[in-house]
Structure formats: structure tokens, C-alpha cells
Amino acid sequence: MPSLRVALAQVNSTVGDIPGNAAAVRHWSRTAAEVGAQLVAFPEMMLTGYPIEDLVFRDSFVASSQAALRTLAADLAGDGLGDVAVIVGYVDADGPAPTSSAAVPGSGRRDASALLFGGEIVATYFKHHLPNYGVFDEDRYFEPGDSLTVVRLGGVDVALTVCEDLWQAGGPFAAAGRAGVGLVVNINASPYELNKDDLRLPLVQRRAAEAGATIAYVNMVGGQDELVFDGDSMIVTAGGELLTRAGQFTSELLIHDLDVPAADPTPNVTDAQGDDGMGIRRVTVEAPPRPLTDGPAVGGIADRVTDEAEIWSALTLGLHDYVEKNGFRSVVLGVSGGIDSAVVAAIAVDALGPQRVVGVSMPSGYSSGHSKDDAADLAKRTGLDYRSEPIQPMVDAFLANMSLSGLAVENLQARVRGVILMALSNQEGHLVLTTGNKSELAVGYSTLYGDSVGGYNPLKDVPKTMVWRLAKWRNADAANRGGEPPIPENSIVKPPSAELRPGQVDSDSLPDYDLLDAILIGYIDGDQGRDDLIAAGHDAALVDRVLRMVDLAEYKRRQSAPGTKISSKAFGRDRRLPITNRFREGV
């Protein structure tokens, strides 16, 4: 049984930064080769970043991806790595871009994997199963491949697959079984969701049984706009044994020696299209890969962590990469003494370091003494750059010139704070962080153009009850990390308040957060209707109240104001581009 030293490159990639991503492939391939790897696998769309959204419609972008792949093959050989097989995801095309209803949607654009060896692109594979649910829109963008690529390398048959191919039964993994391969390499850009890692291992085991082969699963790591990729790469045998598994949210090489069955010299299968809907295309690499050096290489199995630890890592990495990939030097946020801004400040300091985080206390006449104290305490614990800008003089200028009352006055205070943060952003170059949690956003308990001002919101998808859990977890984890617990105990235990009128607390306007979050999760995450929620045990009147708030709040979450579409591509619905796109035309 031949042995193959495999390196899974669980690394970061930036949408549009094709030269930077190609350089990362060269860097990590060299590092892997230094410890004797014969095959190095990189994530899905490593060369272009993922998701590229409407960039795929631009011919110049696709041409850049194709050209970069050719250059990369040559550069790897130039680096002395011509005898290492490098598998890398990129975007290919064998047809025109779909730009109208006349063309078949996605025609000719391919979510592709290539095997590079000896300075050449030896083989390519086009993803077969295209996900089109949740965050995925791949039916818009890509044409499915219908042929499994099997590469004979050093006497072993290796099949190439991409991401969703693993999540659907039939197709490439069934074809791999029919083809009798020894190893299936599955490259991924699989976004994080809480506890998704609990799904992945049994899924890989099921597919390994279907293919009758070992699976090497490699996933991207890093933040890209609203997505964060968590890695969790692994190798699982045909029998379902987990050989090695990387951590979550870590950039690393997972290196392991595999015993892979020798390829049958004359495989007794038909390579025509099978019941699984796939043809089989075979490619042989005549030259042997570099010989195995000292070994064996045995990868470890990373421990699983708690929900809070997993989420904290996701949020810090997501913020870090948003800031870095967009080229910001620093962030600014309002610190009120409350739990949300305290948790965001702690995330920002963990992600960027205290010297890149500015916290601004903006007290009003309604701000309590303890709020100011708690904000100052947070600053002292975290070491962030702390400022104070009392808002009353600006609020008074509006009140003196307009006749405002009630909610208009409450919102005015939040909006003056938004203007102050944006002025600091313009003057000093910080990215403004906003701090509204998912529960608040869902029911519209925030001020449009007020506390919702900002370029990034770490808590956008975090329910209020989880904000408290995160705060307690992070403070306790200070014992492992060193340093003081960052979040003032008082911010955790006091009743939440917007402090926009005397004595105001959240519970004046909102149900208890335990009850609220349970309904929100059913309604939003679960698509449950009113009757489902009541059947699940929620109080009917409360369900009606919450659903009404959510439906009314829907428009508050909109980005730029909607407007009537009159052209073939309006902004918004029609034009979907990643924010942290680094593709530069003509570079």
C-alpha cells in the first residue's frame, strides 16, 4: 500500500486579491514541502477568494483567475516544488458570461479545482453540486460539472471534488466509488455556523463510506464580509476513522501520512456516465512525486470547544479580517457602560489590540452616574483609547431650533452620537463599529442613523442572551489568557437601558430577553409561523406582539434606501458584490 504525505492548507484568502492569494499558495506550499509533503490541498476558490458574487460576470475577472493559475503552476516549479502536487480552487470558464435572460444562467462559469504538477496544470475538475440556499447563490453564478476527475499520482488514484459535492448524496462521491479511487480530496469554502462542526464529521464519514475511499477535507479560514470560514479540516478513512483534524479559526497546515491502496493498473469500470450522473475523466502524472523523507508525519486531533469559545473566535476573526481586508487602521465605538458596547469593545481589543480601538463615552443628561463609571472601568480594563464627548450642547441646539417631543427627542440623542462618531471617523480615519445585538435589530429597538450608525457590527447576529453568555465566558477566560477580565461586572448584572429618557429600562418596551430570544429564533431562524410558535408553548399574546414588532422593523435593516429600478442593473438586488473585494482592474 503506497504511502502519501498529504498537507491540508487551512489558510486565509481575500476576495479579489488574486496576486496576494497566489503568493499565499506559494508560501504555504513551500512550508509544506519543507516537511516532506507530496500533495498540498488548498481551499475552494483559494485564488479568487469566496464568495466572489457578481465579479464572476466580468470577463476580465475570470481571465485573471485563469491566467493566475497558469502562472502559479510555473512559479511553483520555479520555487523547486515541481514534484509536489498542489490542488487549488479557482474560477474557470468555458462559455460566455450569462448577462441576460437569453443566456442560460451561469453558463460557462465554473467553480473549479486544479491539480498542478511539474509546472503544468495537470488536471481540472468542475464542481457538480451547486448550493443555492442560505448564503449560497451558486445557481446564479456557475454551471455544474458532470465529470469526475481522477488523477493517478505516484501509483494512487486521487479524485478531485469541491465543497457541496460532499453535502449531497450521489454525484461525485458515488462516481469516486465506481472509479475505485484511493483518496478523494474535497476542497471547501464552508462558512461557519454555530455547531456546524458537529455536522461535518458524520457527513465526511458517510461520504467516505459511499466512495469507499479516504477523504481529505480542507476548509478555508478567515472572515469575508459577513461570512467567516472556520477551517475544521480533517482526514477520514473509508471505514470512518478520523485520522487527524485541525482546529477552528486557526491558519495551519494539517500534515499526515496516508496509506492509500495502489491504483488498479487496468481498472475494470466504465468511465462513461453512470447512474450517479457523472462521467469519469482520468489523468496520469507520469513523473513520481518527491520521495518521502523521514517520518512518519502524524497530525493531531484538535479538541472541540464550548459554544461561547467558538462564537468568540468567529467574532474576533470576522472583525479582524473585515478591518484588515478593507484597509482600516483602527476602529471607534461609543461606550455607554452597557453590556453590548462593552462586549464589542472587548472583541475589538482581542481582534486588533487596544491601541487600535477608540472608545467614546457620550453622556447625556439622562446618563446615570454608574454608566459613566462603567464605561471608564471598561477603558481601564482593556486599555483602549478612551475619550468623552458630552452630547447635551448639540442636542440643545436642535431643541432650541425645532419643536420636538417624545420619541423624536429620544432618537435625536442617539443621532447626535452617530454624528459625533462619524465626524471622528472622517477626521481620524477610524472604522465606526455599531453595537446593536440581533434581538434589538429584530424588533427595531434602535435608532435609525443613531446607534445603528457604523461600518461593521460584531453583534449583528448575536441574540441578547448570548451577549451576556459571551461576556461571562470572556471574563472567565481571562484566567487562561492572562490580563484582567475585560468587561465590568456591573455592565453584566445591571438591567439593560437605552438611557434616552429618565429611568428608562429595556423592559418598558420589550419582553424579558429569555422569552423574546426564544420566539425570535423560532420565527427568524426557523421560519415558524404564529401557530407553530404557540404550539411550541409560547404565550399567544406575546407571540403576536413580537411578530408584529419584527415585521414592522424589517425596513430598518435595509441598507441604502430602496428606489425604483429602471435599468438592467440597479444597486442592491441586482448588483451583488463583496464589500472587501480587492480585485483591481488592469493590475
Add this chain to the structure above:
Amino acid sequence: MPSLRVALAQVNSTVGDIPGNAAAVRHWSRTAAEVGAQLVAFPEMMLTGYPIEDLVFRDSFVASSQAALRTLAADLAGDGLGDVAVIVGYVDADGPAPTSSAAVPGSGRRDASALLFGGEIVATYFKHHLPNYGVFDEDRYFEPGDSLTVVRLGGVDVALTVCEDLWQAGGPFAAAGRAGVGLVVNINASPYELNKDDLRLPLVQRRAAEAGATIAYVNMVGGQDELVFDGDSMIVTAGGELLTRAGQFTSELLIHDLDVPAADPTPNVTDAQGDDGMGIRRVTVEAPPRPLTDGPAVGGIADRVTDEAEIWSALTLGLHDYVEKNGFRSVVLGVSGGIDSAVVAAIAVDALGPQRVVGVSMPSGYSSGHSKDDAADLAKRTGLDYRSEPIQPMVDAFLANMSLSGLAVENLQARVRGVILMALSNQEGHLVLTTGNKSELAVGYSTLYGDSVGGYNPLKDVPKTMVWRLAKWRNADAANRGGEPPIPENSIVKPPSAELRPGQVDSDSLPDYDLLDAILIGYIDGDQGRDDLIAAGHDAALVDRVLRMVDLAEYKRRQSAPGTKISSKAFGRDRRLPITNRFREGV
């Protein structure tokens, strides 16, 4: 050859307002029957509105659609219309909602058409071709049907089809040809694009030839969030003759007597699946439709109009329906004396009447005398509710308490204006209109949370050069409409300026708008890259400058801040709901 009086109901529908939409079907069916119609056809998804986006994932929503259809059939009979065939679009389901990667995307949800007669749902059809490009995401939401429904009604074979079925060759229209039908009814929710009407007629002619049958094409009319449906319903014979055609942006019944070939009593075709991928399902309505009364009924052919007239209608209808469907009583906007706010004010007054439009002049120290005069002149011409709120006292309060300079001071002025408009919105209940045109938005020539504040932007998809054309056209059209030309001549002819610093004009920062718009249209609408644009004759340095501005501005168009996703459904990318949704759980 039997004669059939057909009524195409080119009418409005509201997403989620199932009871209201059902009432509209009864109203228009009664009106059509009063002039003797035997068959009345309503648009795609008439009962639910279109597009319903993620509402389709909620079982309670789909169940409401199905129940409303059954009730509607009975109610029409109760209205004395049991002998009129009513074709209506709705949402059906014959499988579970797709809520995870484990389920097949779109499984079981159907974009459906039903024929109601005699108090019953006589026949249903499931849309075959699902568009998944541009504004369409139907692969996410629906499962394609694979069987053409042919209804024998009064001795005539009528085939049911839906929207995109018409835009793709093969499939239902080919099957209709094989089935030998006399009439194909194609129901649509086809969003407006400039000059799309020029594509529709030849397309309908091509499909009529393919089916060898007359096509009755009915389209929705009205605004829904960012979409506006323009109607343009028509009837075209197998030979390509246009018999009748409705106007654009008008709610109307298009009524016409058709001579339709009698159905073959024993059709000599196989109804099994054909080369076109469709089976054929035949249903016979035994009872005859109501007898023809006096006639003949002959529909007219509406004139085509200029681009400016078409766009003006789209923008006024889009704004009107956004305001009405969201339940706002009035709108407020800043009027600067410039062209953009003048055109938005004129659109708003045309859409809502002057008594529902508040215009606020918010001069600063840098506002020129002519700006204030032009704003007042606009108010006088249009009759809108005019106010003045000088911003200097509020701006001074910020400047006295913060150290700001340069761009931060420019943006501060725009943000103080945004706070004033939102305060008026909170105090008096107006929807704030924002007025940035597509060219400005594309290059980021606007202030985030400043002039971009607002719930709706009529010019969001209108390039600056088109804003000027619209202004001139609307003023000239005053001769046809009566009333004064609404837009001050001075607002049209003066050089555009943001007036945020002394002597500032747009041309300090931006290329000439003719050049800019040409590049933007190529880059944004056409997905052209740098080299394509230069090959098209644009100056290379200018192309580089504009593309860099557009790429940098991309994030400005996001209003709610992105944030890292950690759950199965975050807001934004994961959760796609119409803003003007009127669906109420449990009602």
C-alpha cells in the same frame, strides 16, 4: 371557429396582502363579466403578490395562499360568476419547505396558475422555467413543473403558462404546439426595465409561432419595493399579428373577442413526456362559459411613449405604491435648489399630490442666495408644504465641542440635515425621501448618514444625465397636463454643487457627467472591465479614476452594518424579505 371574449386584468397586487388581493380579483372579475368576458386572466402570483422572497419558506404563508384560492373559487361563484373562467396566479406546494442543505432547494414550492370555474379549482399548472438571474432568485424558492396543463373550455383548448416560460425556448410553448391548443394564456410578474416593452412583442410573436396558437399575455402593474411592474399586456395571434395591447403603468382591463380554433375532439398526440421535457395534462370543463352578449369587443393598441415619459411613470408609480403599501401618509425631503431634489419633489407631487409632500430648505453659511430662491420657486410651482430650517446653529454646536476640519466639516453639514429630516419624520410621521442619483451613488459622492438618509430614493437607479432629461421633459409635459412647469429653469441650467464649502462645484471632484455616466453604464450595467472600456473609446486615465471611485464607494451603499454571521439565519444575505410585506400571521 368559436369566439371567446377574453379579459386581461392588468392590475396591482400587494405582497402578503392575500385578502386584499383576493378582493381585487373578485372586483375586476365582476367588472369584466359586466362587459361579457368569458375568461379573465390575472397576473402571476396575483393572490400573494410578487416577489414574496423568503415568505415562501413559511408553511403558514403557503397554506394561506392555498386556502385563499379555494375560498376565491367559491366566492366568485357566490358573486354570480361561476360561468366565467378566472385564471389567477398563486403559490402552491406539494412538498416540504427547503430549510437546510439536506433538502433539495425549492422542494415542493410551486409558482402556480389556477383556472377557477363553477366554484371549483378546475385546473392548476406549475411554472416550468424558473428565472435565476438579475432580480430573480426562483431556483432558491421553487421547484419547476414538468407538465403542461390544457383546459378544454367551451370547445377550445387553452394552455396555462407562467412568465419565464415565455422567455425560454422549448418547454411549455413547444408542448402547447404538440398538444394543438388554440390559446396560450401567459400570466406575468415581469418587472419594468427601460425599453423592455420593445423586447416583449417580438418575444411573444416568436412563442406564438412555436405554439402555433394565439397568446394572451397579461402582466402585473404597480410598485413593490424596488420593482415596478409596467403592464404592457397584449394578445398576439399564431401568425404574429398584434390584436390589442394595453398601456404601460396603467391599471386596466384589456378586453378582446378572439376567434379560436375548435379543439380536436380526439387529439392525435401523445400526452406523455415529449422532447420538450413536458408531459401534457388535460382537463375538460363540462359546463359552457356564459354566452357571448352583444359585441364584438375589440381592444385598442396603446401608443408607445418616449424614454422620459416611460421612466417618469415608473418613478411616480414606484414611489406612490411604496408609500401606500407601507402605510405612510406623507413624505419629507430636503430641497436645496439643486436639480436632484427638484426632480424628486416633482415626482413626489405627481405621485401623492402637493399636500402630502413636505419640502425643507436647510441653508448653511455656504448656501448661495440662488439656492434658497430656487428652492422657494420650486415650492411655489409645485404647491408643496415648504419649511426652512437653517442648520448653522446646530453645526456650530458640534464645531464648538469637537476639533473638525476639511471633509469632516463638509460631511457634518449633510449629517445635521439628515438629523433634521429624521426628527421631522419622528415628530410628524413622514417618510423621508433621499435624492442621490445613481451616478453620485456609484462614485460615493454623497455623505453616509447625511444626504443619503431616507427610507426611499426615487433616483437611486437614475444616472445624472437622465435626471436632467427628466426635468426638461416634465417641464415640457406641463403643456399636456396643465399646471406650471414644476422645476425651476435655474435648477436645470446651473452647474451642480453640493455647497458644503465656499465655491464648491461637482466638477471639482468628478468628471463631466456625460463622460462619467458612459463609463458607469459600461462598468455597472454592462459588467465591462477596464480593457473593454478603453477599447470602447474611453480615456484610460479617466477609466482608472472612475473604476477606483466605484470600487471604493461600494461599501457606502450599505446602510445596516454588516456583521459576522453565526446562526442559520442572519439578517441580510440569509434572510430576504420584501419590505412592503403585508402578510400578517394568524389573520
